[in-house]
Amino acid sequence: MKRFIVAIIVSLFMLPLATTALAGGGAGPPTDMLKGKFIEMNAAERTVVLQKDATEELQTLTLGAAMQPEDIRLNKKVLVSLDKHAGEGVIKEVSIMFMDMTPNKMISLLIVGLVGGLLSGFIGSGGAFVLTPAMMSLGAPGAVAVASNMCHKFPKAMIGTYKRWKYGQVDIKLALTMACTAIIGVQIGVQIQKYILNHWGNAGSNLYVSVVFVIILILVGGYVSYDARKLAKGGSATGNETPKLAQKMQKINLPPMMNFKVAKVRISAWVTIPVGLATGMLAATIAVGGFIGVPGMIYVIGASAVVASATELGIAFCMGAWGSIQWGLSGLIDIRLTLLILATSLIGVQLGALGTTYVKDYMIKVVMAATMMIVSISRGSKIPGYLADLGLRSPLDPQTANILNQVSFWSLVAALGTAGLIITVAMVKGISADRKSKRAEEALMHG
Amino acid sequence: MTMTNFDKTMSAAAFAEAGEHKTAKEMLGAETKQPHPAGHGAKSKPYLSTLVYGAISLTAYVYLFKNEQLITTTFTKGGAYTWYPVGTAFFFSFIHGAFASNLLSVFGLEAKK
Numbered sequence: 001m002k003r004f005i006v007a008i009i010v011s012l013f014m015l016p017l018a019t020t021a022l023a024g025g026g027a028g029p030p031t032d033m034l035k036g037k038f039i040e041m042n043a044a045e046r047t048v049v050l051q052k053d054a055t056e057e058l059q060t061l062t063l064g065a066a067m068q069p070e071d072i073r074l075n076k077k078v079l080v081s082l083d084k085h086a087g088e089g090v091i092k093e094v095s096i097m098f099m100d101m102t103p104n105k106m107i108s109l110l111i112v113g114l115v116g117g118l119l120s121g122f123i124g125s126g127g128a129f130v131l132t133p134a135m136m137s138l139g140a141p142g143a144v145a146v147a148s149n150m151c152h153k154f155p156k157a158m159i160g161t162y163k164r165w166k167y168g169q170v171d172i173k174l175a176l177t178m179a180c181t182a183i184i185g186v187q188i189g190v191q192i193q194k195y196i197l198n199h200w201g202n203a204g205s206n207l208y209v210s211v212v213f214v215i216i217l218i219l220v221g222g223y224v225s226y227d228a229r230k231l232a233k234g235g236s237a238t239g240n241e242t243p244k245l246a247q248k249m250q251k252i253n254l255p256p257m258m259n260f261k262v263a264k265v266r267i268s269a270w271v272t273i274p275v276g277l278a279t280g281m282l283a284a285t286i287a288v289g290g291f292i293g294v295p296g297m298i299y300v301i302g303a304s305a306v307v308a309s310a311t312e313l314g315i316a317f318c319m320g321a322w323g324s325i326q327w328g329l330s331g332l333i334d335i336r337l338t339l340l341i342l343a344t345s346l347i348g349v350q351l352g353a354l355g356t357t358y359v360k361d362y363m364i365k366v367v368m369a370a371t372m373m374i375v376s377i378s379r380g381s382k383i384p385g386y387l388a389d390l391g392l393r394s395p396l397d398p399q400t401a402n403i404l405n406q407v408s409f410w411s412l413v414a415a416l417g418t419a420g421l422i423i424t425v426a427m428v429k430g431i432s433a434d435r436k437s438k439r440a441e442e443a444l445m446h447g
Numbered sequence: 448m449t450m451t452n453f454d455k456t457m458s459a460a461a462f463a464e465a466g467e468h469k470t471a472k473e474m475l476g477a478e479t480k481q482p483h484p485a486g487h488g489a490k491s492k493p494y495l496s497t498l499v500y501g502a503i504s505l506t507a508y509v510y511l512f513k514n515e516q517l518i519t520t521t522f523t524k525g526g527a528y529t530w531y532p533v534g535t536a537f538f539f540s541f542i543h544g545a546f547a548s549n550l551l552s553v554f555g556l557e558a559k560k
Contacts, residue, residue, distance in 0.1 A: 035523070054524045077520060098519045101512075151532055155540030163548075167558055324533050331525030333532040336515055339508065342539055347547040354551070357559040434559055444463055 033143065034059070034080040035097070035331060043069040048091070050080060053331060061089045079141050079332075095141035098334060105138050109340040113152075115420040117345030121160045121352020122423050123368045124312030125290020127345065128153060129375055130412040135337055137409065147327035148337035154320030156345050157313050163353040164310035171262035171307055174297070175314030177269070178276040182289060182315060183322070185280020193284065203389035210386060213286045213379040220295050221372030227299075228365035246302030263303035263311070275300050283319060286379075290316065291372055298365075305364040306356055355423055358430025367422050374415035381407040493549045500546035507542065 039058075040049040046063040063069065064083050076096055083092035099105070112134050116127025128149055135145035164170050197205045227243070242250075246265075254268040275296035283289030290312045297308035327333060356364065381404045387393045396404070462470045511518055522531045551557075 035525070054526060054528075077523070097523065098515075101515070151536050155536045155544070159540055159544040159547075163558075321533075324536070325529055328529030328532050329525055331523040331528065333522065334519060335522050335532045335535055336512070336519060338532065338536055339511065339539055342536065343508070343543060346540060346544045347550065350544075350547055350551055351556065354556060354558040430559070431556070444460060 032082045032084055034061075034082065035077070036080075037077055038072055038074050041069060041072050041074065048072055053077070059089065061091050062087075064090050064092050067091055067094070079143060097141065097144060098336070099139035101336060106340055108134065108138060109337065110344045112416070113341035114344035114348045115416045116341070117156060117160075117348020117350075118352040118355075118423055119348075119367070119371065119416065119419045120156060120313070120316075120345070121163070121349035122309070122355055123290070123352075123364055123371070123419075124294050124309035125288055125316060126371060126419065127416075129286075129288050130416050131341060133409060133412060140334060140337060143327075143330075143332050144334050145337070147324075147330070147332035148334045149341070150320055150327055151324040151333045151335075152338045152341045152345065154317050154324055155342060156349050157317035157320055159346055160349040160353055161310070161313040161317055163350050164313060164356070167310075167353070167357055168262065169306050169310035169356065170314055171260050171303065171311045172314060173258070174260045174263055174265075174272075174301075174303070174307075175311045175318070177258065177272050178279060178293065178297070178311070179315045179318035181273050181276025182280035182283065182293070182319060185277035185282075186284040186319070187280075188277065189281035189284025192281075200390065203386055207383065207386035207390060209285055210379045210382050212282075214376050214383070216282065216286075216292060217372045217376035217379070220292060221369050221376065223299075224295055224365050225369030225373065228362045228369055231360075231362035232366070242302045243299045245299055249300055250302055260301075260303070263297075263301070263307045265302050267301055272301060279315065280319075289319065294368065305361045305368075309356070309364050309368075310353075351427075352423060355427040355430070358434060359426045363422075363426045367419050367426075370422060371415050371419045374411055374418060378408045378411040378415070381405075381411070492553050492555075494553060497546060497549035497553050500542055500549060504539070504543045504546050507539065 034050060034052060036050045036052040038048050039051050041047070046069065048061055048063065050059050050061055051057075052059060061080065061082075063072075064086055071094055073096065077098060079095050079097055080091055081093040081095075083090045086092070112127075112131055116131055119126035131149045131152075132142075132145045135148065136142055140148070161170055161175075165172070193205060193208075196208050200207075249271045250265065250267050252268050252271065254270050256269045257266060258269050258272065259266050275293070278296060279289040279293035282292045293315060294305075294308045294312050297303045297311060298305055301308075303311065324333070384393065385396055385401055385404060388395045462468075522528060522535070
């Protein structure tokens, strides 16, 4: 326990050192956004007076061409997106910051939280890729959804890390090493995003994110699934053999060499750096760094799937805590959303963590591969729309666009559902087998 | 060579069938003592802590949603107010996390030793 607390304090202390690093999910809070309340409107002149949050400063803004005076609600906290191309102080879009919380919305958040937590506890990451879209579809503005999700991620990862550390699965040194390099990776990722955003605008950025998502998920997910299938068919007795690439990497004797006791790996720091950088870059691009962090730790560094997924939780804690502070400084966290997801995800993450003690190592790879492959469908179905936005293909008719959007959302739900189901079945089987063997022992004892 | 639980159980069964009850019991003894220090019974379940943490957590949730207007407005002021949502998330993760952990123990869901 003492070592764990020291590690938490050290990682929290290290976070402010990376002053410009942004959240582990996306390019940080947007800058062309204002937050406050509308206190006055002149419908004839199409102007509104916004009282800015915190400073209470008043600013007069003009409604953009697509906006109607009816879209403006006075005395409600709003997020105002500005259209910088249309001139100074022109409103592009207004979204109410706090959606009305109905029982249906609460139940949806609780369910998604539970399955997201289960996945997180089991494979070390996940949940984020479906939680943000889910919150947005319930009516939260994008920035608020990202911020609230981030703020639920780090306490969940902290509890998950603690549990799995107690089971002896977390390599704290590996987690801190990876987190340090990942924070630098996030910065590189953010710079690339900014470059693309400046040159090709929002549509270009969306296209880039989706293409990266699909390519990485199919390549990595495909390999993980091939490997898992090989192990499931009895390629090895334990499923714990070090992959060939990792064996080669471990032979590179380039100082400084690092010893990771829990992962049982001695490897050059120069090998861990690219893996951490890639994790951070992916986190900044598609918000789920774990999709490269976990396979990277397994296939490049040579940790077992159990240790890799547990260590990823530690990395998620560091990056999530830093991200939450960044988004919190912009005042975008809706604590109600955060806590509703947390209510069930804290149960899910512990359930997922204890589940790993009952299953064979390859089950973690199976769940991961399945999730990655289905999520890639979700992102892939967005690509035609973005290509059309960039004028690289003819515009989509509304019906096709709608179908593609539905496919995208429901495949995310399917990914979460499938993963939840595989984990539950594997866990129930493992627990009942364990209980049977214990009962047999007891029967022998007394018989 | 290390023996798995299954190996030990099967060897013990072989001894028991051969009439060597003492050896069989010895083989299993080392295995069963550790998870069940109290003897036969499963260790007592943490009903009280589940109830206490559950009550604190529930009260905090009810309080938060009763005052959601005030809380959401204050927590999103940005700047130094960042510590409100971050601190609250920490608070809930400890209290609610402890409740969740105890709840799983009450349901008999423990990690494999």
